[in-house]
Amino acid sequence: MSDDVAEYYNQNTTSFLRFGRGSRTTGSIHRALWGPGVTSHAQAMDYVHTRIITAFQNTMPARETGGDPQRSVQLADLGCGVGASMQRVSAALDAEVSGVTVSSVQQRLATARCASSRRRCRVLTGDFTDPTVLGALADRGPLDGIWMIEAYNHAHDGDELLQGIATILRPGGILAICDDIPDDRLVNGPLNRRETRRREEFVNGWHVHTFWSPEMLRRRAEAHGLELIGHEDYSNYVAVDRPRDLLVRAIAGPARRLHLRGGEWDNMRGGNALQQLSKSRLIRYAMYLFRRR
Numbered sequence: 001m002s003d004d005v006a007e008y009y010n011q012n013t014t015s016f017l018r019f020g021r022g023s024r025t026t027g028s029i030h031r032a033l034w035g036p037g038v039t040s041h042a043q044a045m046d047y048v049h050t051r052i053i054t055a056f057q058n059t060m061p062a063r064e065t066g067g068d069p070q071r072s073v074q075l076a077d078l079g080c081g082v083g084a085s086m087q088r089v090s091a092a093l094d095a096e097v098s099g100v101t102v103s104s105v106q107q108r109l110a111t112a113r114c115a116s117s118r119r120r121c122r123v124l125t126g127d128f129t130d131p132t133v134l135g136a137l138a139d140r141g142p143l144d145g146i147w148m149i150e151a152y153n154h155a156h157d158g159d160e161l162l163q164g165i166a167t168i169l170r171p172g173g174i175l176a177i178c179d180d181i182p183d184d185r186l187v188n189g190p191l192n193r194r195e196t197r198r199r200e201e202f203v204n205g206w207h208v209h210t211f212w213s214p215e216m217l218r219r220r221a222e223a224h225g226l227e228l229i230g231h232e233d234y235s236n237y238v239a240v241d242r243p244r245d246l247l248v249r250a251i252a253g254p255a256r257r258l259h260l261r262g263g264e265w266d267n268m269r270g271g272n273a274l275q276q277l278s279k280s281r282l283i284r285y286a287m288y289l290f291r292r293r
């Protein structure tokens with residue numbers, strides 16, 4: 001079950017949307033990526049969408065929709081937040097998109113967003129490792145594509161997740177996972193004390209339950225019939241050491257020494273630890289693409 005994650009998002013979604021610079025204007029709850037050609041914050045929030053759309057277009061020719069040209073493209077967003085990515089991808093690919101979030105607060109906001117935009121989207125509340133939930137996402141038939149943005153790491157059981165995904169993707173269907181992927185040494189060691197502390201702060205503060213290196217992810221996916229077909233590393237596009245990051249860093253140290261714990265503190269320390277781990281390349285922000293055999 002994913003009660004801690006549900007509680008985390010039920011409690012924090014409103015403040016993410018209110019205070020997160022990019023989230024406030026776009027509704028996306030993910031990293032801004034300053035990739036090639038990006039000149040504005042809105043574009044940086046959209047960058048990951050453009051990569052997912054391109055990946056689906058390249059790997060999923062328009063007429064290849066499960067062999068039936070009349071059938072519209074069927075996609076799912078696992079860990080859909082408040083539905084911003086669903087709207088964007090649905091419009092770009094003229095696809096029907098089903099989303100799931102573990103947070104009832106997000107589900108309400110996402111449903112309202114979808115209704116107001118008249119896109120062909122629907123949003124469920126539930127756990128994306130639950131076969132019943134996955135079955136409901138695919139009730140119109142096997143899916144052509146699935147994406148996950150900053151959601152896969154939250155899965156309590158990564159194997160269950162991949163197994164479930166393989167069940168609802170059609171053969172040839174595409175899975176795109178975009179997340180913080182740790183280096184093998186960060187998963188298996190050896191680590192010095194500071195690195196160990198940062199790993200714990202990130203994993204605990206950000207409710208990370210699936211913490212696999214690229215090779216572990218590749219092998220586990222392969223075992224479930226999902227073949228790795230590509231990956232893109234966006235680590236260099238994530239802004240670090242912005243004034244607000246430096247402020248958080250200045251607070252994170254004393255917060256640790258004073259044993260300040262709980263939602264905001266854990267979130268802040270987790271984010272700071274993640275940034276430090278990223279700077280030393282022990283963790284990378286990347287997209288992995290798989291094709292269902």
Ligand SMILES: C[S@@+](CC[C@H](N)C(=O)[O-])C[C@H]1O[C@@H](n2cnc3c(N)ncnc32)[C@H](O)[C@@H]1O
Pocket residue numbers: 002005009027028029030078079080081082084085100101102103106126127128129148149150151154155156
């Ligand atoms: C960092 S947010 C990203 C939201 C969205 N993908 C975006 O980019 O705006 C993580 C999302 O994963 C969802 N999530 C985490 N664990 C989940 C689970 N077990 N089942 C369903 N959703 C989950 C959360 O509810 C949240 O929507």
